[in-house]
Structures are given as structure tokens and as C-alpha cells.
Amino acid sequence: MSCNYSYFAALYMKMIKALALAVLICSSTFSYSQNFIKGVITDSTQAPVSYCSMALLNAKDSSQVKGNISDSAGFYIFEKIKAGDYFIKFTAVGFKAANTATFSVDSLSQITIPTQTLKAEGVNLKEVSVAVYKPAIEFKKGMIVMNVENDIIAKGNTVLDLLRRLPGVMVDAQNNITINGAGDARFMIDDRLQSMPSSQVIDMLAGMSADNISKIELIKNPPARYDAAGTGGLINIVTKRAKVSGYNGNVALVRAWEQEHVSVRALRLIINLKA
Numbered sequence: 001m002s003c004n005y006s007y008f009a010a011l012y013m014k015m016i017k018a019l020a021l022a023v024l025i026c027s028s029t030f031s032y033s034q035n036f037i038k039g040v041i042t043d044s045t046q047a048p049v050s051y052c053s054m055a056l057l058n059a060k061d062s063s064q065v066k067g068n069i070s071d072s073a074g075f076y077i078f079e080k081i082k083a084g085d086y087f088i089k090f091t092a093v094g095f096k097a098a099n100t101a102t103f104s105v106d107s108l109s110q111i112t113i114p115t116q117t118l119k120a121e122g123v124n125l126k127e128v129s130v131a132v133y134k135p136a137i138e139f140k141k142g143m144i145v146m147n148v149e150n151d152i153i154a155k156g157n158t159v160l161d162l163l164r165r166l167p168g169v170m171v172d173a174q175n176n177i178t179i180n181g182a183g184d185a186r187f188m189i190d191d192r193l194q195s196m197p198s199s200q201v202i203d204m205l206a207g208m209s210a211d212n213i214s215k216i217e218l219i220k221n222p223p224a225r226y227d228a229a230g231t232g233g234l235i236n237i238v239t240k241r242a243k244v245s246g247y248n249g250n251v252a253l254v255r256a257w258e259q260e261h262v263s264v265r266a267l268r269l270i271i272n273l274k275a
Contacts, residue, residue: 034108034110035079035080035081035105035106035107035108035109035110036077036078036079036080036081036109036110036111037056037077037078037079037081037086037088037103037105037109037111037113038075038076038077038078038111038112038113039075039076039088039100039112039113039114039115039116040070040073040074040075040076040115040116041054041070041074041076041090041092041115041116041117041118042074042115042116042117042118043095043117043118043120044117044118044119044120046117048070048072048073048074048075049070049074049090049092049095049118050070050071050072050073050074050137051069051070051071051072051092051135051136051137051167052069052070052074052076052090052091052092052095052118052136053067053068053069053090053091053092053136053151053152053153054067054068054069054070054076054088054089054090054091054152054153055067055068055088055089055152055155056068056078056081056086056088056156057086057087057088057089058084058085058086059084059085059086059087059102060084060085064152064155064156065081065082065086065155065156066078066081066155066156066157067151067152067153067154067155067156067157067210068153068165069136069137069146069153069165071165071167072167081105081109082105083105083106083107084104084105085102085103085104085105086102086103086104086105087099087100087101087102087103088100088113088116089152090116090118091152092118092135093135094120094121095118095119095120095121096118096119096120096121098116098117098118098119100113100114100116134147134151135147136151136153137166137167142219142220142221143217143218143219143220144166144167144168144217144218144220145215145216145217145218146162146165146166146215146216146217146218147214147215148162148210148213148214148215148216149213149214149215149240153165153210154209154210154211154213155210155211157209157210158205158206158207158208158209158210159205159206159208159209159210159212159213159216159237160175160202160205160206160208161210162210162216163177163205163216163235166216166218167218168180168218168220168233169185169218169235175202175203175206177198177202177235179218179220179233179235180220180233182233184198185198185233185234185235186198186222186233186234186235187201187205187234187235187236187237188234188235188236188237189236189237189239190236190237190238190239190241191236191238193234205237212239212240213237213238213239213240214238214239214240215238216235216236216237216238217234217235217236217238218233218234218235219233219234219235219236220233221233222234
């Protein structure tokens with residue numbers, strides 16, 4: 001009888017320890033997920049500065065930690081930031097660059113930055129220089145373009161992170177993508193329509209650094225040749241392509257789904273013969 005008692009007592013203690021550990025892990029995960037820094041950017045008339053590029057910088061050495069972009073209302077948010085001291089730098093076409101004051105972040109921080117007002121950049125007619133600078137977001141006929149190359153928004157983000165900030169694109173918690181409320185988005189990489197399932201393309205983009213791409217194009221009204229695919233829109237990922245002997249290659253780590261929906265990692269080499 002005493003042996004049975006000791007066995008069940010030991011089993012009970014193991015269950016208590018396991019439960020306590022699970023609660024601790026869940027609590028830590030929840031606390032970390034609540035970590036954020038948010039704010040709003042306006043101009044001198046208090047109008048929102050839409051699609052303003054910004055960078056979260058380490059206060060110690062001014063190294064860039066993560067890039068971001070404001071939405072159409074001038075709102076921005078950084079999430080899941082490691083503990084440390086930071087400041088934010090804002091840059092937008094037609095405005096002078098501006099920085100926030102330094103602030104500290106820990107795992108529980110929920111920081112609202114005071115409204116940042118950007119000042120218009122004056123033009124000195126005596127010293128006129130020609131500089132080519134593309135805004136982070138461009139609205140063209142039937143297309144929205146996010147210019148990533150040479151912009152601070154790329155740092156610390158994946159391609160999927162940037163898609164979450166592209167006007168007209170919605171990415172839900174399960175990484176399902178809709179364009180202006182319509183599903184069945186299709187993807188192109190360097191103007192080539194991808195034949196793999198959208199879920200696999202999304203997994204690939206979730207593992208692809210934004211530093212590897214030049215721009216993202218959202219084509220709201222695809223050409224007629226794509227109508228048969230039943231797409232509500234096309235997203236074209238333009239990479240910083242390596243061109244060697246007439247070949248164009250991209251290497252990306254993708255998650256393939258085998259039978260029984262088992263997730264595995266696979267190295268996918270996509271080599272396109274240049275026409």
C-alpha cells in the first residue's frame with residue numbers, strides 16, 4: 001500500500017511541476033507578444049504623413065535594428081523588440097529627417113511615442129543638386145509599388161513582413177493573403193508566375209530576407225492572360241537578381257508540405273533560363 005502511495009505522490013508532484021512550467025512558458029510568451037512601440041507621424045499642419053520610412057536604431061551605436069513604414073493614417077508600430085535602448089529615425093520625400101528621443105524597451109514595454117511632426121524640406125535655389133530618390137510607396141496606373149532597395153524599411157524584415165504593410169494587402173494570423181478583400185492572390189517572382197501552391201510561396205516569403213529584393217509590385221487588375229487562373233490580384237516580387245551566363249537564379253529556403261500535412265524544410269533552387 002505504501003509503495004502505491006509513494007508512486008502516486010511522485011506522479012502527482014511531476015504533474016504539478018509540468019503544469020507550473022507550462023504556465024511559466026505561456027506567461028513569458030504572452031508578455032513578450034505584448035511588447036510594442038507605436039506612434040503617429042504628421043506634418044506641420046497636423047496632417048498624417050503616409051508611407052513614411054523609418055528605422056529603429058540602437059542608441060548605443062546608431063546601428064539599424066529594424067525598418068518600418070507608416071500606414072495611410074501616419075500610424076506605425078514595432079513589435080517583439082529585444083530589451084535595450086533605442087530611438088527612431090524618420091525619412092520621407094519632401095521632409096527633413098527627424099529622430100525621436102531615446103527610450104528604453106523591456107519584454108513588457110507598451111510604448112506610445114509622442115506624435116512626431118516632420119518639417120518640410122526647403123529648397124535652396126543657389127545650391128540645387130539633382131538626386132534620384134524613390135518614395136517607399138508609389139501609386140502607378142493599376143499598380144502599387146513598394147520600393148525596398150536602398151530604403152531603410154528592408155532591415156530586419158522578411159518579404160512577408162513588408163507585404164503586411166503594402167496598401168491594399170491584408171495578411172491574417174494564419175498568413176492568408178487577400179487583396180482589397182478578395183482572396184486567391186497569385187504570386188510572381190521576377191515577372192514569372194509561380195506554379196507552386198500559394199501556401200508554399202507564402203512560406204518561402206516568410207523565410208526570405210527583405211534585403212534580397214528590389215521592390216514589390218501589387219497589380220490590382222492583372223492582364224487578361226492571368227484571368228484563367230482565377231486570381232483577384234497579382235503580387236510580383238522583384239529580387240536583386242544575380243545574372244550569370246544568361247541564367248537567372250534565386251535560392252530560398254521553403255517549407256514543403258508532404259502527405260499527411262507533415263511540415264519539412266527543403267532547399268528549393270529555382271533556376272529560370274533567361275529568354
